[in-house]
Amino acid sequence: MDKKTIDLIEAAISKRKPLRKITNALRLVNGLGDALPGLVLEQYDDRCVIHLFDKRWIAGKEALAEFVKSRLGARYLIIKERLDPQALKSEQINASVWIDQAPARTVVQENALLFGVDLNDGLNSGLFLDMRRNRKIVAGLTKGLRVLNCFAYTCSFGVYARASGASSVINVDISRKSLERGRENYGLNQLECAEDEFARADALTYMKLALKKGTRFGCVILDPPSFARHDGKIFSVKKDFPVLIDAAMNILESGGVLLAATNFSGLSHQALEEMVAAGGRERIKSIEPLGQDADFRGSGRMPESYLAALLVKTK
Ligand SMILES: C[S@@+](CC[C@H](N)C(=O)[O-])C[C@H]1O[C@@H](n2cnc3c(N)ncnc32)[C@H](O)[C@@H]1O
Incomplete structure (x- = not known):
């Protein structure tokens, strides 16, 4: 990944810091909103999901996975390619697990409440x-x-x-x-x-x-x-x-x-x-x-x- 991309991801992560007071499940990168069109990164406690909406990210999947592992200490990472906007069913997307040191299912907290998530479950996690x-x-x-x-x-x-x-x-x-x-x-x-x-x-x-x-x-x-x-x-x-x-x-x-x-x-x-x-x-x-x-x-x-x-x- 080039330095500009890393800097943009770092800036996006740092902007979300205040939210960590109320939850450990949050979107760290929101595509165009963080000047990273087509890239969405979500964290659910110590697990992550990347959604790719643009093919320009495909070649860099490995580097993204490395970054998520070292920077966020993720114990699980799934990358979901969502290049076809019409594909609404989980079978229509290409999902691949890049880090597999913990189960895809976990429990996150939000405003002192707990919710189960399953990061393998199709397009959505459950929350x-x-x-x-x-x-x-x-x-x-x-x-x-x-x-x-x-x-x-x-x-x-x-x-x-x-x-x-x-x-x-x-x-x-x-x-x-x-x-x-x-x-x-x-x-x-x-x-x-x-x-x-x-x-x-x-x-x-x-x-x-x-x-x-x-x-x-x-x-x-x-x-x-x-x-x-x-x-x-x-x-x-x-x-x-x-x-x-x-x-x-x-x-x-x-x-x-x-x-x-x-x-x-x-x-x-x-x-x-x-x-x-x-x-x-x-x-x-x-x-x-x-x-x-x-x-x-x-x-x-x-x-x-x-x-x-x-x-x-x-x-
Ligand atoms: C956008 S999700 C709702 C998200 C939910 N409000 C939340 O915040 O977690 C849509 C839900 O509608 C359900 N659904 C689809 N068609 C339905 C129908 N005809 N009647 C009731 N539920 C339906 C789906 O099973 C799915 O769980």
């Missing part, structure tokens, strides 16, 4: 680092509220909400495996699970059923995938988010809050806000754009690092 700040913000609003965490994945929002005193949480996801990992995250944080805390279901169907049954929530979280297949139909966040927003608004108590978020770079903050405003009609008190922690420098300038998130408060 979306770009949502760290929003987990804290939303959890800070949920004390005493009934929370519906739709598209829950490994239930990190649910863990935060329960730890912050939500009166109940329901984590809804279509994936049994993700909910199982969510249950493990509850266990890591000594949170006892209520019987209905994890629901394997289609989020829209769940919300429609809740409306029918008269169940209401003080907080609904909507963080759907960009694209997904369910029941023979293709879900696209750009096309289908308005229906989800409408369903969520219908089951929010008055004064309730909605988090609406997407990683799909084809949906701008403004377009998302227009969807929310249309779905919320006269019930909306305020819409606040949410951001990311400092490790996501330059987010929004590249498709591989994009998050539009809105906090909606109702009357």
